[in-house]
Amino acid sequence: MPSHRPDIRFDFKNTPVEFDEKNRLVTFVSEPDPERYEYQEKDGKKGYYDKFDKIFIPKALFEQIHLNLKGKQIFYSPSKIDNANKYLNDRIEATFNFFEEGVNNFNFDNTDSSKDFLVDLDNVKMNFVILSIDLKGSTKMSQELPIELNAKIISFF
Structure with missing residues (x-):
């Protein structure tokens, strides 16, 4: 019987900590966006409550998502509109x-x-x-x- 995994969205707040100008690489710390998620404990499990979608995301799933992103390239085009x-x-x-x-x-x-x-x-x-x-x-x-x-x-x- 196939298992159904619900589609979830996870938004991160990224804080740059280092910029390698020569290789154009940015190293940053990524954390769940505090405007969207609240860290909670539910039924003995720790995780994040999504205030918009009103669902609880176990910390283990968050860690799996985060590990899958490690080392991935992110392409960024800066906005041409300042104001x-x-x-x-x-x-x-x-x-x-x-x-x-x-x-x-x-x-x-x-x-x-x-x-x-x-x-x-x-x-x-x-x-x-x-x-x-x-x-x-x-x-x-x-x-x-x-x-x-x-x-x-x-x-x-």
């Missing part, structure tokens, strides 16, 4: 201009830069994250707006 509020304020005019200019002459671009990126990675092994954005109400929006305007909104995101 989110300033960036948004600076982008307001450009955003309005984006939607006002040439909606009727919108050019559907058939090139997909993600394909080129993936082809370049044929012989490279790396872990990466794909960010997906869900536009609330986009199905209804796509049915009510002209196709060119809907395409422009989608390309904006």
Whole structure:
């Protein structure tokens, strides 16, 4: 009979302790994010209570997860935005201009830069994250707006 292991999420707070400039390696201490987890004892077992998902994660499982991460490479691309509020304020005019200019002459671009990126990675092994954005109400929006305007909104995101 197959055993069912529930999917869990574990967020860590990482504190850098050393940076090797030459090899571009960061050594850091990783601990359960205190905003999300509370260390507790439940039924004689020590572990972490996840305040968001409202589940108890035994310390042994946490230690197993932590051991699996040891020595793994983490790729980091620093944010190009230093101040989110300033960036948004600076982008307001450009955003309005984006939607006002040439909606009727919108050019559907058939090139997909993600394909080129993936082809370049044929012989490279790396872990990466794909960010997906869900536009609330986009199905209804796509049915009510002209196709060119809907395409422009989608390309904006």
